[in-house]
Amino acid sequence: MSATAQRPEVPVAVAVPGATTVAVFQAVGxxxxxxxxGGDGKLAWSFREPVATLIEHGKTVGxxxxxxxxxxxxxxxxxxxxxxxxxxATANDIPLLKLDVQSHKGSGILSKVxxxxxxxxxxxxxxxxCTKAGEFCxxxxxxxxxFLSTDK
Numbered sequence: 001m002s003a004t005a006q007r008p009e010v011p012v013a014v015a016v017p018g019a020t021t022v023a024v025f026q027a028v029g030x031x032x033x034x035x036x037x038g039g040d041g042k043l044a045w046s047f048r049e050p051v052a053t054l055i056e057h058g059k060t061v062g063x064x065x066x067x068x069x070x071x072x073x074x075x076x077x078x079x080x081x082x083x084x085x086x087x088x089a090t091a092n093d094i095p096l097l098k099l100d101v102q103s104h105k106g107s108g109i110l111s112k113v114x115x116x117x118x119x120x121x122x123x124x125x126x127x128x129x130c131t132k133a134g135e136f137c138x139x140x141x142x143x144x145x146x147f148l149s150t151d152k
Contacts, residue, residue, distance in 0.1 A: 011086035014098040016115050019148035023109055025054040027064055027145055030138040031094060031123075035130040043130040045137055054145065068099065070116065070145065076108030078147075080116050094124035094141055110147060117146040 029052025033045035049066035062072040071077040084098035097118040104111055124141030 010117065010119060011096060013084045013086040014096050014117055014119070016098065016117065016148050016150065019115060019150050022113050022147040022149050023056070024147070025056050025061060025145050027052040027054055027141075027143045029053060029064065029141060031125075031141050033126055033130075033137040033139065035133050035135040035137070037133055043133060045126045045130045048136070050141075051138075052141075052143075064145070070110060070147075072106075072109045074106070074108030076104070076106035076110035078105070078110045078113050078116070079103045088121045088124075092123060092125050092127070093121045094118075094143070096121060112149045112151065113147040114150045115148040117148065118143050119146060120144040 029050060031050055032048045034048045035043055036046040038044050050064055050068060052064040053060055054062035054064060054070065060073070062070060064070050067079040069077055069079045078101045080099035080101045082097050083100045086096040088095055099116040099118070101114050101116065121143045122141060124139050126137050126139050128137070130137070
């Protein structure tokens with residue numbers, strides 16, 4: 001699992017100065033939304049969960065799903081919580097994120113990760129209006145996930 005892959009440019013809001021890169025994976029998947037009525041009674045898409053495959057050098061090395069959770073093929077897994085964000089490159093791209101790890105499972109590659117960055121996002125934002133409560137919308141996206149350690 002390579003820590004030498006080229007990293008996209010990182011905005012200040014999601015930067016982690018002094019951190020060590022543990023791994024860099026590409027994600028290919030979908031952002032899942034559910035139609036819900038807002039406080040004003042109008043229907044809107046509400047984010048539900050991500051579903052993505054993590055890829056390195058053309059090989060599947062893990063997955064990303066609700067939590068948000070990342071699980072590596074070696075069985076290690078982390079769950080994190082967003083602590084910073086910056087806009088994607090276009091209005092159709094989900095935001096860039098900095099996520100602080102809340103829990104660890106297993107002793108593999110992800111066991112030393114303390115922060116995750118979601119960078120270089122493409123897609124993931126619904127383009128069609130929500131027309132029915134309870135309806136689901138799956139929007140394809142790609143991103144680069146950078147797994148970092150802040151341990152000295």
